[in-house]
Amino acid sequence: MMPSNALTTTRRNFLGGAGLLVAFSLAGLSSARAAATGEAEPEGVGASSALPDDLQPFPYLDAWIRIDPAGRAQVFTGKVELGQGIMTALLQVAAEELDMPPHLVSIVTGDTARTPDEGLTAASHSMQYGGTALRLAAANVRMLLQRAAAPMLDTDEAGLETTGEGTIRAPDGRSIGYGAVAATLSLHVQAQADVPLRQPATFRTMGKSLPRLDIPGKVTGAVSFIQDMRLPGMLHARVIRAPAEGMTLTLPSRTEIEAMPGLYAFVQDGDFAAVVCEREWDAVRIMRQLLAGQSKRKNGAIPTGTIADILKALPAQDYPIEKVAHPTAAATTRLSARYARPWYSHGSIGPSCAIAEMKGGELTIWSHSQGIFDVRRVAANLLDLSEDKVHAIHVQGAGCYGQNGADDVAADAALIAHALPGRPVRLQWMREQEFGWEPLGAGMVTEVVAELDADNRIVTWNYDVWSPPHNTRPTSANGVLAGWEVTHAFPPPENVPIPMPAGDGSRNSNPLYALPNMDVNFHFIPKGPFRSSAMRSLGAHLNVFSIESMFDELANAAGIDPLTLRLDHMSEPRARAVMMAGAEAFGWQTRRPKGKFHGYGMGFARYKNLGAYCCVFLEISVEPNTGFITVQRARAAVDCGEVVNPDGVRNQVEGGLIQSLSWCTREAITHDAERRTSFDWSSYPILRFADVPVEIDVDVLPRLGEPFLGVAEASQGPTSAALANALADATGVRFREMPLSPEKLRRALIAL
Amino acid sequence: MTVSLIVNGQRRTVSATPDTPLLYVLRDDLELNAAKYGCGLGQCGACTVHLDGKAVFSCLTPIGATQERQVTTLEGLGTQAQPGILQQAFIDEQAAQCGYCIAGMIMRAQSLLDRNPAPSDAEIRRHMQPNLCRCGTHHRIIRAIKRASAVLGSQNGKGDAS
Amino acid sequence: MMRRIQSKALLASFSLAAVAGSVIAAAIIYAPEIKPVERPLPTSFDPGEVAKGAQLASIGDCIVCHTADGGRPFAGARALPTPFGTLYSDNITPDEKTGIGNWSFAAFRRAMVNGVARDGSHLYPALPYEHFTHVDDADLRAIYAFLMTRQPVEQVQPKNDLLPGLGFRPLLAGWKLLFLHEGPSTRDPARSAEWNRGKYLVEGLGHCGGCHTPRNILGGEERSSDLSGGIAEGWIAPALDKSNPSADRWDEASLFDYLTTGIAGGHSAAGGPMGPVAEGLSTVNDADVQAIAVYIASRMKPESALQKAASTVATLPRDVASQDPASSKSTIAHPATDTLFAGACGGCHMPGAPMQVTGRPPLSAVSDLRMTNPRNAIQAVLQGVAPPSGRGPAMPGFADILTDQQIADLLGYARAHFTDASPWPDLTAEVSAIRKEDAR
């Protein structure tokens, strides 16, 4: 049984030879961007540099779009649905440029045998790169259809127009369906860069809030997630690992384990171990029995203390990020501050899961990884198979927000299935395994020194950021847990930072503001105390938090409005527009103090200084006797370029805002010298219903005709900053180290 | 052990060791997908179903304790072709991001509407407290519950008038 | 078995005693009004004094009783169920109309020490003036400063809902005559200053006896059984003296941990009404909590044992859980319950469960299972345990999952499996009764 979206596409799998043909379109092209660069900005690698990045390695149109004789379109994208609504938005883009009704279009996502390799679905790149590529491919197809229809309708191409119904109409009213035209046409031709796109004024699908394709199934119990997939003869596995990263577990002897009732197989390779059972509960039961054994830390204690203590004591590589020097007036005010955030868990509600099956020398892996082509690379490398013997298919999982356990569990499942050929194996991690072993969002520290002159101009901006890696995405077996555990282990690679302009720990460390003197430095810590990798917005979260907090500290010192200080130092018109639109909608200029412990705050950023612009305004009240914050109103303004699905954008921004409030006020991975001690939702609380804002509104600025800019990570930094700023406004106390937890606030505020 | 229970109105007989949590029986034996494994610890609500009309964590409900009891899962509220009122409200509000938490959310919310068809905002928030959403869909979920409540209200209104 | 308080008998004896008492008490029934004052400006208080008051108010846990569910702190209106009916706590924010905004310090002091409101009416002993009467004036002043600098909230509390006759406040004068023992708490010069500080806090502001001392039929604390265990909001407040069944597991360090974090490694997690107490103490200066821990530890065992306890706690041979379940007496006594336990409880409480491998206490160490009275164990299973601010030990409630019989079976099994105590009698009936109580 396949998940519902896969089901739809199978049902609509009209062309017997589609797989073959597509495979042909994908063959012979260099493997595209590997994950290591997927969090970075893509660089062109292929044919014509005029084409959008994702089209360059896959310029043939039939790699992207096929049209069947009945006039239905099938669209192939290497991007995948992560709960962000991308499947629906990409389908809209294709439907718009094909000028077809959306219900005649179906979409196939991330599948190493069927779709182009578009690298990771991450870094808010999907619309920016995937959407742009698909859009141009669809425009090419529409143009070809129109051109081929001319002789069929016995008329001149110039007079033809598409109707939006999947037909082409001649000036005299005669028309012909796409299916009939497509039957005469090969789409195995390269895309052209200069094809006209449909114009916003005549849009039929883009810019509309098409309801998400996946929601009806999800609210009625359809097979929607990989966790729901059931294959004939499927076995259930659980992997046996010590309670947390960095520890080892002593297991009983193999004979003892194999005698356990309910066990189908015990798979072991070096330090890797898994139990496999016919029934899932047996696997859980046996796993627990084995975990009752002794475990201990392998080597070296985890340093304890504040985040700054821990990070600044570790070896770092220094990277200059920005150096600007101009003569200015003399400084009259000098402020310095240190900001920090702890390690975060991705905290997916559904622990990571994968299914793998080894049959006839070929391995198939179903995974919810953000990089399905990397899943194939990793498994091929781990099992020493050639890549063409490994087929990886993306199936939705719970929201991941970055690199959680998805890639590890896929490799785990591959290893187990490889040892047990003939039957599919389903492996789901337990909640505590996800908390104990997934790569974390890195803890970070920043230090800022800023100076104002007598006219309240910022004349000095010195900024340092320390961070462990935010990108250890695997591209081969040396990036996953199983690779480190097997007998012939693959030692982990040296971690390297993502270069600017995207950056990782350095992401958004260079302020977008126009400042005459800047000295921004990144201290990259290749090996932190925990495994860390990409988590929504990477380093931008703390960098924006720090910059935007310092702007408020400066405004406060100068006695001017924080918005004014920002506008005074911002020359980008779209940045100014977002700030002003948000301020207007929120009523920033007319805000009035409503008494003690009540306040307002704002935060702004352009994600990566390349993506969406977002400005968040909050009105909060704080209860000093308990430390609880109530966000009375949250208002976000975003500019993400041309908007394909406005409700989808709002949904992402609302979600990002609430998640950021949760990071900022509650979350922190706890640990002692031996291990992470956060293992469940009681030791890693996140925001619950009682604590989400009373009101949230999102204003999406119309930017017709502008390029798409991803939006999923735009609100994290600005929201946390706006909260710290509102808190300072409400209490007069500046909190600089997250989480701004009720305990911390109560201690600081109760006696005020 | 053989357990006989009523699932979504139908008598089902399953054979499983009595300690098996209802969650695994629903998912693996009865092939009902809605209830999800999230934590297995009663902390997230992804596995929420109704047991004798009350919202419970199916991950902590041993099948041996359900003999002859009534279980309702999300599948029991409606289908894609004919969604229940609350399910339709979730569609109308587009109340999901990844959607992994949603089955549990709807079942938790349904248990509120069953005894209080017109809950206040505060009552909704308090009632939904056991269920976690990591995507930050809370507002849409609250809106969907209110929308369903309004539909229920107007239906009752009609009922009274006739 | 727990003694259940019968309301009718109570009412009768209360009235009798009160009437008898009130003859003698006639002289003290009358208390004059203390003139209202203009609300003192928040800025008129010394910030240091306010900060001190914040600490003391946390030790006194004012916020817990004086905040309604979901309500504003200190604004009162929290329902306080008592055997005599339901009382609603007063608004103690400095609101002039509905709170204590126009109370002078003298009025505040009289309420705390004598249980008389500013207008001269007698206060119900739900305000534990039996204890507050021992608080010295400097501390009362600090608490006054703290309260008068809170945000004023205009909120009228609902009318008390008491058994007929008990709404007549002058009766309280008789009650006080019997149970209110004014005056400072006594010092023991032979003991350390820390111990004496702990005693002062426990007997006074901390009002630990309010829950942990048994009450007589009139609701007065039995002074002769000070800290030997009581009941609060349907939970047993365990004995804080030698009679505590886990007394040998407690020492100063574990009490300190427990009081500040709600959890004592290898011991216990704060459940029921103790949760908010620990939450409050988590923000109190360590020295005062340490003093409380020192005093309570001394009450739990003779001083000579204190030194030893610290080193032996970890190695006490109590962990019977590791025995082979198949041959254990729990399995023999409860043949079908091990599977019920494995499915409902095992995810947290069996060896190898995440909670166990991360160092949370095994059930063999949990006091509730060892107590003579199963009430707390039952409550924990029915209602669960929730950390007030979200971080800390959590347990879901099973009231809607399991039947009374199943809960009784589970607890019987757990007691046999994890402790060496004798079985609890009549468990099913007890579960049903407590479930009914909770439903009210």
Ligand code: FES
């Ligand atoms: S899976 Fe049952 S509550 Fe989380």
Ligand code: FES
């Ligand atoms: S929608 Fe993803 S967890 Fe709720």
